[in-house]
Amino acid sequence: RKEVEQDPGPFNVPEGATVAFNCTYSNSASQSFFWYRQDCRKEPKLLMSVYSSGNEDGRFTAQLNRASQYISLLIRDSKLSDSATYLCVVNLGGGSQGNLIFGKGTKLSVKP
Amino acid sequence: GAGVSQSPSNKVTEKGKDVELRCDPISGHTALYWYRQSLGQGLEFLIYFQGNSAPDKSGLPSDRFSAERTGGSVSTLTIQRTQQEDSAVYLCASREGPPETQYFGPGTRLLVL
Numbered sequence: 001r002k003e004v005e006q007d008p009g010p011f012n013v014p015e016g017a018t019v020a021f022n023c024t025y026s027n028s029a030s031q032s033f034f035w036y037r038q039d040c041r042k043e044p045k046l047l048m049s050v051y052s053s054g055n056e057d058g059r060f061t062a063q064l065n066r067a068s069q070y071i072s073l074l075i076r077d078s079k080l081s082d083s084a085t086y087l088c089v090v091n092l093g094g095g096s097q098g099n100l101i102f103g104k105g106t107k108l109s110v111k112p
Numbered sequence: 113g114a115g116v117s118q119s120p121s122n123k124v125t126e127k128g129k130d131v132e133l134r135c136d137p138i139s140g141h142t143a144l145y146w147y148r149q150s151l152g153q154g155l156e157f158l159i160y161f162q163g164n165s166a167p168d169k170s171g172l173p174s175d176r177f178s179a180e181r182t183g184g185s186v187s188t189l190t191i192q193r194t195q196q197e198d199s200a201v202y203l204c205a206s207r208e209g210p211p212e213t214q215y216f217g218p219g220t221r222l223l224v225l
Contacts, residue, residue: 043203046214087154100145
């Protein structure tokens with residue numbers, strides 16, 4: 001099982017739609033979780049951290065399910081500018097690779 | 113404040129040549145990472161520096177790849193005898209410490225002809 005797995009997509013949705021991505025991780029000792037966003041030909045940038053109790057930032061909601069070892073990202077009222085690749089990032093809980101593992105990303109395309 | 117910077121932004125080289133890629137992390141950040149991203153692919157971890165500790169080199173794909181970090185700041189990634197499969201975007205990131213948010217540089221696009 002890969003350490004961090006994501007559906008590569010693409011998810012093609014109309015403006016205003018609600019879309020959700022899931023990410024599964026294999027290391028039960030993982031402590032920290034993040035969603036990054038990467039625009040085409042740009043570097044990844046932090047979108048939001050994921051907290052145990054779940055957290056919301058405007059139209060974006062992140063959830064963590066430790067029992068099933070997955071995190072999710074929900075985007076409401078999608079905008080054209082949300083089109084990007086969303087990367088799931090998980091702390092390994094150990095000392096290797098600086099503790100962080102990136103998923104391969106889920107591509108979102110929001111259409112007018 | 114200034115973010116992570118990388119140079120050059122683009123590099124075209126011939127197969128067999130050596131290249132050096134530079135990363136200037138955010139001042140005060142103790143951790144520095146190098147990643148590689150091929151077209152349409154995810155991030156591939158290469159190497160990680162944390163303070164004065166020995167670097168984690170577990171991601172370097174071959175002994176043609178090496179990196180150093182001088183004075184706990186600037187880092188150089190060197191690729192010797194470049195091959196066409198080395199063509200990719202090389203991304204550098206730095207982190208201050210917990211929380212583990214990484215800040216990425218704009219990357220160096222390497223093309224080996």
